[in-house]
Amino acid sequence: MAIKVYGSMFSAATLRVLLCLAEKDIDFELITVDLATGEHKKPHMLERNPFGQIPAFEDGDLKLFESRAIARYISVAYAGKGTDLISPDPKKAAVEDVWSEVEAHQFQPAIVKLGWELYMKRVLFGQKADEDIVNAEEKKLASVLDVYEERLSKTKYLGGDSFSLADLSHAPMTSFLLGTKTERVLHERPHVSAWVTDMFARPACVKVFGVPAY
Incomplete structure (x- = not known):
């Protein structure tokens, strides 16, 4: 049975799952x-996610919700396909997990x-942003990105020298800033800028977002 993802292209959580599937080169049906x-x-959706949120995910008889858990499942269950998103080395994987947690608890609150x-x-309602x-939120994001700049001055990616699930999870929310005035907050930090540019040039990002960001 084909993998099914119930979600929306306007949902960062859905995009996280789609990016993971794209990196693993796995066919799926987006509903x-x-x-x-x-x-x-x-x-019919509460049966799939009792919290009434998206995405919901089906792989045969397995039904999951919560995008980070779904992405981790895909990365482990399909380890032999596409990009290795979790290191087989437990120490390296632990570092990747640290930065996955940072994304969830530091980056996401600062950018959402x-x-x-x-x-x-703008896109959904044709309304202007509250400046x-x-x-105020730019300052919060800048503070988080200062930590990222320090980390990325030492390693190409957050988890080390290889692209991992920790990096991938940042792409959906970051994509919403591209082309806005706040994009400058990314490019004011050269290592963060290089990391973002590299990430959005990846074939999986091009596939999901349509065109390279840079």
Whole structure:
């Protein structure tokens, strides 16, 4: 049975799963969930994710939700395909896990409101960003990226010398900043800039996002 992903291209969590599948070169069926009509809260979706969120994921008889858990499952279950996203070395994998946790608990909170103000409001509702919110959230993101700049001055990728799930998880929310004025926060830090450029030039990112970012 084909892998099925229930989600939306406007959902960073859905994009995380799609990027992982693309990196692993795995075929899948994307079943678009209409967020505007609240489809994610309907019974058929609550059966797949009891919290009424996306994505939901099916691989045969396995049903999962929570995008980071789904991505980790794909990386382990399909270890022999595509890009190795989790190192087989337990020490290297532990470092990758650290930066995956950083993405979830430091990066995501710092960037999520920017994604809403600069991308979602404009694309979905034709509204302008609240500049006061953008300015305040930029400072939070800049503080996090200062730590990233230090890390990436020592290694090409967050987990070490190889692209991993830790890097991949950053791409969806970062994509919402590209082409906005806040993109400069990325490029003011040369190592962060190089990391982002490298990431969005990857074939998986080109496939999911349509065109290279740079």
